[in-house]
Amino acid sequence: MAVNERSLTRSLNFESRVTVGGFQFRYNFHQLLNRDRVVEPFLTVGFESVEFLTKTDRADAQGRLYHYWSDGTIRDVAEDSPLAGNAQLLVRDHVNESDVRELDLDGFGKYPERTWAIPVGIGARMNLGGGFDFRIGTTLHFTMTDLVDGVTDASVGDRKGQTGNDRFLYSSFSLGYAIPIERKAKKSRITPLNSDELDLIVLQDDEDGDGVKDMADECPGTPTGVTVDTKGCPFDSDGDGVPDHEDDEAGTAAGALVDARGVTLTDEALLKRHLNYVDSGNVNIVASSVESFGPIRKKTPVPAKRVYVVKVGAQVEGISEDLIQRILSLPDVRTLESGDTTYYVVGSFDAIPEALRRELELRGLGIESTVMAEENGRLVDVTKEVQAERERRKGMGAVDDSREVIVRVQLGAFRRKLSRNIFNNVPDLVSIQGEDGLMRYYTGSYTEVNEAADHKVKMLLQGFEGAFLVAFKQGKRVSMKEAGARLTGPEDLRTLPSGSVNKSVLRFRVQVGSFVGSVREVPMETMGKYIEIGDVEPLSNADGVRYLHGRFTTRAEAEGARTRLRAAGLEDAFVVGEMNGHIIPAEDAERLLGEP
Secondary structure: OEEEEEOOOOEEEEEEEEEEEEEEEEEOOOOOOOOOOOEEEEEEEEEEEEEEEEEEOOEOOOOOEOEEOOOOOEEOOOOOOOOHHHOOEOOOOOOOOEEHHHHOOOOOOOOOOEEEEEEEEEEEEEEEEOOEEEEEEEEEEEEOOOOOOOOOOOOOHHHOOOOOOOEEEEEEEEEEEOOOOOOOOOOOOOOOOOHHHHHHHHHHOOOOOOOOOOOOOOOOOOOOOOOEOOOOOEOOOOOOOOOHHHOOOOOOOOOOOEOOOOOEOOHHHHHHHHHHHHHHHOOOOOOOOOHHHOOOOOOOOOOOOEEEEEEEEEEOOOEOHHHHHHHHOOOOEEEEEEOOEEEEEEEEEOOHHHHHHHHHHHHHOOOOOEEEEEEOOEEEOOHHHHHHHHHHOOOOOOOOOOOOOEEEEEEEEEOOOOOHHHHOOOOOOEEEEEOOOOEEEEEEEEOOHHHHHHHHHHHHHOOOOOOEEEEEEOOEEEOOOOOOOOOOOOOOHHHOOOOOOOHHHEEEEEEEEEEEOOOOOOOHHHHHHHHHHOOEEEEEOOOEEEEEEEEEOOHHHHHHHHHHHHHOOOOOOEEEEEEOOEEEOHHHHHHHHHOO
């Protein structure tokens, strides 16, 4: 539902997506009306759950806020502003891009976007004959909240609304047809056995042959030869829940946790299962992800450029350690992400024959690979074209690879996947999730240890304090000594910490303004507010300029500053994270600080 309210002193609009679920009772006056009636009125009343998501249109596609003037126009500067003489006319794009609850214009905070309601309705059903009927009705939903439109009698200034909970009306009509189905009389089934004989067969039946009749068997389908108790269930001598014929560990201690084969789970196995559960089921919903990175701008479509690559693997969850080492041994490997799947591809060739030569090299190393096309980061199946080229090149043979040692810099291992913004200045990034559930990040691909060491120093200076060198050869992890250098860092992946980002470079900040695209100049009135609150500095990038306030070590401190800034008139202020001059979501910064 949507409403637009416009007057000389008040300009409000909203659009709300409402979802309801519940039950209703209907009364059709059956006892009071003629049985041959054509029209049947009815009343309904019920109880239901209501969920709503309310948004409003506060800015145009370029992020310029609407200011409604008394002459009926919309401009990009307030009517009482000193810069009103330079105001430009705006036209509402009627795109409700701003979440009303997240704007928090009246200080209501994170109020629940769900409530209960009582639907009361009236309608009529008309019998059209021939199995057709027509229904029309309307229902008024009396909600138990006044926050569906985000405006209440406690709202501020000209946003102040009337007392009383919100309600909305839903009207409907439908045309139905009843398919006539005549029930056929059931045919009596003749059996040569009388009822006493049938009862005897049922009582004496033992389908699984375990010696316990089906009528008393609590465990039907027992395997042949398995000893059972009087209830027909296989024996479980140690009481671990796994029957003896499937139990690989007799005499399990009382109360011990076991796997499907009855073997006691060790502390390490329990921890691994717990981490896998946390990593796979802990979903964080970031409500301000759109705001954290500025307004969405329409981009000019870029013509798809096709290159050919060799796919060497894909993962949705963890992959084996052997495949990880094989992939990292390839000097030109990189990752492509599509939804929840990460693809590992090698090379970037302009023609299929070049990609086929690389595929032959990889297969010579024992790595399963497939030639595919890549268009703007998306893999495309080109099996027919590749097969035709393969037939044409039969007999040419494979080219052996040099099989040199490849040295990379491992930046760290983390329990969850991190924001790509953290790695903006990291070249040749490869991310792989292992069987242990940890997401590891690698950068660089070198055949000389000294070059790799220089790159490691650069990564240390960028805040990845746990960065160290790892070497791979012919699909296997090798020591740095085999790579031609003395051992200077950890060699066993199992001894690594869960994270390796220098937390001292992480800070929480409050973004008070964003000027991107063609709108980069800060209005004098806005700049005056920045000077008044103090501790505001610009952060420039290719998109534009963001103005940030303060540097806080905890999110709670930043949220407190945000509240004070909104009270001072900077209503669009929100909390972000910063790492080495790059803006990341506050949730990612909080997660990194929480890593042990």
